[in-house]
Amino acid sequence: xxxDEDGGRxxxxxxxxxxDGDGGADAPPPFSDRVxxxVxxxVxxxxxSPRDRNAASLVCRSWYRAExxxxxxxxxxxxxxxxxxxxxxxxxxxxxxxLKGKPRFADFNLVPNNWGAHFHPWVSAxxxxxxxxxxxxxxxxxxxxxDLFLLAHSxxxxxxxxxxxxxxxxxxxxxxxxxxxxxxxxxxxxxxxVEDEExxxxxxxxxxPETTTSLESLGFDCVGSAVNFEALEALVAxxxxxxxxxxxxxxxxxxxxxxxARAPQLTHLGTGSFGSAAxxxxxxxxxxxxxxxxxxxxxxxxxxxxxxxxRDVEPHYLPAIYPVCDNLTSLNFSFAEIAAEELKxxxxxxxxxxxxxxxxxxxxxxxxxxxxxCKDLRELKVFPLDAREDSEGSVSDVGxxxxxxxxxxxxxxxxxxxQMTNSAVITMSQxxxxxxxFRLCIMGLHRPDHRTGEPMDEGFGAIVRNxxxxxxxxxxxxxxxxxxxxxxxxxxxxxxxSVAFAGNSDLGLRYVLEGCNKLQKLEIRDSPxxxxxxxxxxxxxxxxxxxxxxxxxxxxxxCKEVAQMLPRLVVEVIRDRDEDHDNEAVSKLYMYRSLxxxxxxxxxFVEIL
Amino acid sequence: MEGGATNVSDxxxxxxTELRLGLPGTDAPEKPTPANPRGSKRALLEANEEFRGKxxxxxxxxxxxxxxxxxxxxxxxxxxxxxxxxxxxxSRKVEAEAAGFLVKVSMDGAPYLRKIDLKxxxxxxxxxxxxxxxxxxxxxxxxxxxxxxxxxxxxxxTYEDRDGDWMLVGDVPWEMFISSCKRLRIMTGSEARGMRSxx
Numbered sequence: 001x002x003x004d005e006d007g008g009r010x011x012x013x014x015x016x017x018x019x020d021g022d023g024g025a026d027a028p029p030p031f032s033d034r035v036x037x038x039v040x041x042x043v044x045x046x047x048x049s050p051r052d053r054n055a056a057s058l059v060c061r062s063w064y065r066a067e068x069x070x071x072x073x074x075x076x077x078x079x080x081x082x083x084x085x086x087x088x089x090x091x092x093x094x095x096x097x098x099l100k101g102k103p104r105f106a107d108f109n110l111v112p113n114n115w116g117a118h119f120h121p122w123v124s125a126x127x128x129x130x131x132x133x134x135x136x137x138x139x140x141x142x143x144x145x146x147d148l149f150l151l152a153h154s155x156x157x158x159x160x161x162x163x164x165x166x167x168x169x170x171x172x173x174x175x176x177x178x179x180x181x182x183x184x185x186x187x188x189x190x191x192x193x194v195e196d197e198e199x200x201x202x203x204x205x206x207x208x209p210e211t212t213t214s215l216e217s218l219g220f221d222c223v224g225s226a227v228n229f230e231a232l233e234a235l236v237a238x239x240x241x242x243x244x245x246x247x248x249x250x251x252x253x254x255x256x257x258x259x260x261a262r263a264p265q266l267t268h269l270g271t272g273s274f275g276s277a278a279x280x281x282x283x284x285x286x287x288x289x290x291x292x293x294x295x296x297x298x299x300x301x302x303x304x305x306x307x308x309x310x311r312d313v314e315p316h317y318l319p320a321i322y323p324v325c326d327n328l329t330s331l332n333f334s335f336a337e338i339a340a341e342e343l344k345x346x347x348x349x350x351x352x353x354x355x356x357x358x359x360x361x362x363x364x365x366x367x368x369x370x371x372x373x374c375k376d377l378r379e380l381k382v383f384p385l386d387a388r389e390d391s392e393g394s395v396s397d398v399g400x401x402x403x404x405x406x407x408x409x410x411x412x413x414x415x416x417x418x419q420m421t422n423s424a425v426i427t428m429s430q431x432x433x434x435x436x437x438f439r440l441c442i443m444g445l446h447r448p449d450h451r452t453g454e455p456m457d458e459g460f461g462a463i464v465r466n467x468x469x470x471x472x473x474x475x476x477x478x479x480x481x482x483x484x485x486x487x488x489x490x491x492x493x494x495x496x497x498s499v500a501f502a503g504n505s506d507l508g509l510r511y512v513l514e515g516c517n518k519l520q521k522l523e524i525r526d527s528p529x530x531x532x533x534x535x536x537x538x539x540x541x542x543x544x545x546x547x548x549x550x551x552x553x554x555x556x557x558x559c560k561e562v563a564q565m566l567p568r569l570v571v572e573v574i575r576d577r578d579e580d581h582d583n584e585a586v587s588k589l590y591m592y593r594s595l596x597x598x599x600x601x602x603x604x605f606v607e608i609l
Numbered sequence: 610m611e612g613g614a615t616n617v618s619d620x621x622x623x624x625x626t627e628l629r630l631g632l633p634g635t636d637a638p639e640k641p642t643p644a645n646p647r648g649s650k651r652a653l654l655e656a657n658e659e660f661r662g663k664x665x666x667x668x669x670x671x672x673x674x675x676x677x678x679x680x681x682x683x684x685x686x687x688x689x690x691x692x693x694x695x696x697x698x699x700s701r702k703v704e705a706e707a708a709g710f711l712v713k714v715s716m717d718g719a720p721y722l723r724k725i726d727l728k729x730x731x732x733x734x735x736x737x738x739x740x741x742x743x744x745x746x747x748x749x750x751x752x753x754x755x756x757x758x759x760x761x762x763x764x765x766x767t768y769e770d771r772d773g774d775w776m777l778v779g780d781v782p783w784e785m786f787i788s789s790c791k792r793l794r795i796m797t798g799s800e801a802r803g804m805r806s807x808x
Contacts, residue, residue, distance in 0.1 A: 108686030165691075191693045199782075222693065249697075311697065335697060385698065387690040416688060443688040500687070525686075 033062060040066040050075045069093060076100065077545050079117055079141065080570065083596040084125035096135035096160075097126065103548045103590055105523055106140060107165060110550055110588070112576060114603050119143040119168075121601075127154035135160040135186075142166070148173030152180035159214075160186035167193035171225060175204035182209055185241070188219040196225065206231040215239040219246035221270045221309060226250035237262045243303075246270025249311035252277035254289045257297045264301050271309030274317055274336075294320035308332035308357075315342045325349035332357040334383045340365035348373055357381040360394040360416060367399035371406025379437075380407070381414040389443055393418030397425075397450075404428035412437035412472075419450040420477060425459030429466040438463050439474035445501050448478040455479055461486035464494070474498035484508035488515025496521040506533035513537035523548040531558025534589075538562065541569055546592040554586040556609075562591070563609035570594045571609040572602070710787055712768075716744050716795040727787040733779050740766060744795060764797045 044066055047053050050073070057067040073096040074087065088094075101117025119141050126133055133155045143166045151158070158181045163169075171194065177187065196202075205227045208215070213235070220227070229251070236242060236259050243266055245259065251272030260266070276289060294317060298304070304324045313336045328350050333343070334357035343358070343366045350356075353374040358366070360382055370377070380403060382395055395417050401424045403410070410432040420442050429435075440460075448455055456477035464470060464487050473494055475483065479502035487494065488511035495518055503509065509529040512519070513536050522544065530553035541547065541562070556573070563571040574588035598608045710727040723743050730736045766778040768790045775794070778786070 105686065105689075107691045108689050109692065110686045165693075191691065193693070334694075383694065384688065384690070387688050387695060389684065389687060416690075441688055445684070445687070498689075500689070526684075 037062055037066050041070050044070040048073070072096060074098070078592050078594075079122065080596060080599050081545075081592060081594045084122045086595065088125050088129035092129070093132075094126075094130050095132060096137075097122075097130075097133065098137045098139075099141060100139045101142070102140040103523065103546060104140070104521075105525065105548055105550065110525070111590075112574065112603075112605055114142075115574070115606065116599065116601055116603070117141050118601060119147045123147045123150050123154075127151075131155065132157055134158060137162040137164070138166055139164040140166065142168045143173070144168050145170055145173035145176070149176045152176040155181075157183060159183050162186065162188040162190065163192050164188075164190045165192065167195075170194055170196035170200070171202040171204045171223075172196070172200070174220075174223075175202045175207045178204050178207035183214055184208075185214050186217040187215070188217055188246075189222050190219065192222050194220075194223045194225075201225045203228045203231065205235060208235050211238070213239045214241055216241045217244035217268075218242065219244065219270060221246045221248050221272070221311075223248050229255055233258055233262060239263075240265075242266065244268035244306075246308060247272040249273045249309075253294060253314075253317055257289060257294060260297050260301055265303055266301060267303045268306040268330075269301070269304055269309070271307060273312040274310045275312035275314045276317075289317075291317055291320050295323060299323035302327075304328070306330040306355075310336035313338065318342060318346055321346065322349055326351060328353055330355040333362075334359055334381065337361050337385060339363070340369065344369045350374060351376075353377055355379045357383070360384050363394045364396055364399035364402065367395060368402040368406075371402040374407060375409075377403075377407040377410055379412040380410065382416055383414075384416040384443065387416075387443070389445055391418065391443070393443075397421040397423070400424045401427050404431040408432060409434055411435060414439040414441075414474075416441045416443060418442070418444050419447045420456065420459070421451045422449045422454065422456060422459035422462075423451070425456070426462040429459075429462040433467060434469060435463070435467040436469050437472040438467065438470060439472070439498070440476060441474065442477040444477075446478045455483070457483040457486065461490075464490040468493070470494055472496040475502055476500055477502075480504050481508040481511065484511040488512050491516050493518055495519060497523070499524040499527055501526045503527045503529060506530050506536075509533035510536040513540055517543075519543075520545045522546075524550070524552060526551040528553050531555055531561070534558050534562060538565055541566055541591065542593050544593065546590065548588075548590050550588040552589075554589055555584045556586055557584070559586050559589055559591075560609050568593055568595070570598060573607045573609060575605050575607065712790055712792050714740065714743065714793040714795070716764075717797040717800075719744060725793075727790060732783050733786075736778070737766065740793070740795065764795050765800075766793065767796055768793050 040063065044053075044056060047056060047067075047070075053067055053071055057064045068090050069092065071091050072094060074091055074094045075098045076082065076087065077100050079099055079101045099119075099122060102111055102115065105111060106115070117140060119138065127150055131154070134157055136151070136158075137160075141163075143163065148169055151161075153176075161177060161181075161184070169192075174187075174189075174194070177184065215235070218235075218239075227248070227250070232247070232251075233255075236245065242263050245263060245266055245268070247256070247259070247270055249272055251259070253272075253274055253276050255277070256272055256274070260269070298320055301324060305327055307321065307324070307328060307330070310333055315338055318338070322345075325346060326349055329352055331350060331353055332355075337359060338361060340362050343362045347353075347366075347369050351373060354376055356370060356374065356377060356379070358370075358381070367382070370380075382399070384391065385394070386392065395415070397417075397420050400415060400417075400420070403413075404424075404427050408431055411434050413428075413432075413435070414437075417440075420440065425440065428438075442456070449459070456475075457480055460473075460475050460479070460483050464473070470491060471493055473487070473491065473496070475487075475498070481504045484503060484507070487497070491497075491512075492515075494516050497512065497516070497519060499522075506529055508527070509524070510533050512522075513533070517540070519540065520543070525548075529549065534549070534554060535558060537547075559571055559573060563569065569591055570593075571589070571591045573586050574590060576587070602608055711724055712727060713722050713724050715722045725739065725743070727736070730739060767775050768778050768786070769792045770776055770789045771791060778793070781789075
């Protein structure tokens with residue numbers, strides 16, 4: 001699922017302004033109209049995109065009803081934009097739900113625990129309304145074990161569960177899913193916090209049905225506790241449809257070999273530690289797997305196209321993946337602390353790579369090697385090993401330029417560095433015209449161009465000017481209002497904008513709010529934007545999914561005014577423990593359009609204006 | 610090496626066996642307790658992270674060495690890296706420090722030390738049997754002779770934990786013990802009597 005893919009204009013796809021906006025509780029239409037509606041329903045079956053469906057639902061009541069009856073997939077970009085009851089009353093025949101909760105800055109500890117986005121009201125409503133539910137994808141939702149129990153017991157046909165950046169559940173919940181969902185095809189746990197109370201870890205892997213399973217994808221690389229390996233091996237052996245398996249770092253390379261031997265048909269593999277168990281307990285093992293043995297195993301897995309894991313990689317094992325490198329389209333080394341010398345022989349063989357994630361330990365030299373070989377690269381993410389403001393930088397403008405010159409088809413880049421130059425960013429903007437996502441994180445706060453000493457305005461300006469397909473932008477470094485003027489003027493397709501420690505005055509935010517008419521998601525921190533800038537966006541906030549502003553220059557007065565002018569906007573002020581509750585200053589603002597009004601589950605540190 | 614005496618304010622040394630996350634030697638600052646108990650572990654993790662960010666090298670602190678000069682306090686949530694990712698590397702460091710599980714074992718009066726791998730044993734019983742085997746030749750016979758006590762020799766098995774304190778072996782869960790034990794010392798004589806008699 002593409003991250004932040006926004007399928008609908010509305011939070012729940014409820015057409016804003018579609019007449020009464022209620023569920024279709026009208027008198028039944030006359031016979032002839034019903035015939036037409038039946039025909040219409042048959043036609044609408046073929047419409048899958050939520051955006052198209054939203055448009056269709058706005059034509060007239062008849063279309064609204066027909067569309068509501070035929071929609072199978074419900075996409076809810078903000079769980080507070082609509083109430084579960086309303087959604088389940090309008091759409092009666094849903095088979096698949098995507099539900100997103102907390103704002104993205106929650107990932108960085110900016111949203112206090114227990115803020116909300118609880119799964120419970122949704123799973124309860126769906127349990128009653130959608131007994132035939134098959135697929136569920138949750139992102140940044142707070143999921144309790146009891147919610148997973150309810151899920152497991154309520155949907156006899158349940159097939160696919162993806163939990164992304166969720167928390168609140170443990171192995172008990174997983175055990176319930178494994179045991180009760182007999183038709184489970186997909187269980188993907190992606191970057192979740194899976195925590196158990198002390199000593200309550202359950203052997204959930206053993207709970208899968210003993211017969212042949214229909215499992216196609218099993219991912220638990222984020223689960224902190226070790227799983228019962230014998231049970232896992234047996235599970236893989238009786239899951240002939242399995243094509244994706246991602247194990248956690250407790251799985252050693254010896255164990256991985258055994259799993260791979262059971263599932264040579266795998267296309268996507270999360271390799272776990274990629275280190276030998278022998279390292280930890282030399283007395284127990286005879287000595288670890290040899291590279292040659294491991295390489296044979298990889299050679300037998302001819303279908304592999306995606307590799308990840310490598311959590312405790314012992315570099316001498318890396319050559320084992322040579323046999324599959326040429327087939328790889330996706331490689332995630334972002335947990336592997338390897339240097340350029342260790343990367344080069346691997347990457348040199350990866351001619352077909354499209355997605356590459358890596359740690360900055362490979363340095364500019366490593367990136368140059370990537371640029372030399374991976375001509376088809378679409379997505380690159382370079383993460384910092386030492387994520388601090390003042391750490392030693394390992395990658396720089398040199399690496400960025402090299403990538404831009406070698407990987408012309410690049411569409412998406414996330415690049416962490418300590419400092420950057422305008423010239424490198426400009427070069428990238430010229431070389432990579434297909435860029436849709438440009439996220440540059442200069443970790444040093446307010447860092448100017450380290451060669452010229454100037455702000456980074458021109459670099460980002462060039463990006464929005466030259467990359468005409470740009471939809472997502474994250475800026476950093478020393479930036480004046482000028483950068484925002486550029487963004488407002490040229491960033492006409494930008495939907496998501498992330499700003500940190502940037503800008504001089506209210507003008508900066510005004511430029512963006514007045515210029516970027518496709519903007520949907522705006523997250524700002526530590527920038528000097530105040531009430532007057534906030535008020536300049538009144539014309540646009542109903543078109544957006546959310547706005548987040550923290551540590552800016554907002555006050556209660558300005559936020560209250562927004563709340564008054566826009567009654568369908570929920571304006572939340574979040575106050576951390578340190579703050580004085582009488583203070584006029586607003587340090588954290590989160591606002592979003594909603595059909596549901598103020599939520600009734602707000603904790604005490606949230607004030608809804 | 611004399612073990613650290615127990616604290617006056619914390620006679621049972623409860624703090625050392627307190628179950629919490631984070632490197633020993635760092636104190637988690639108070640966070641608002643969330644209503645949801647599940648969140649508490651993560652809150653501690655995040656609190657430790659913030660605290661960790663505030664000093665340059667907490668690992669140096671717990672070894673009792675000179676801490677490097679404190680770097681300026683890190684800004685919360687910057688750079689924007691998910692805690693999940695940050696913790697993956699930090700927990701690896703913690704595990705690596707404890708890994709190998711090879712610890713030195715000294716015995717009072719023995720001329721040389723031994724080294725054992727704690728991972729090999731499943732629990733305290735096996736460990737005690739192994740130690741008795743290792744030091745059979747030296748101690749127990751002689752000691753009981755000297756002290757004039759019964760055939761059960763007076764000794765206490767103690768260990769040095771990550772804080773540098775000397776603890777009696779057997780109080781904490783096994784897994785916790787092996788991950789925090791840095792070395793073992795078999796105490797004999799009056800010191801041992803003192804340790805064994807405490808509850």
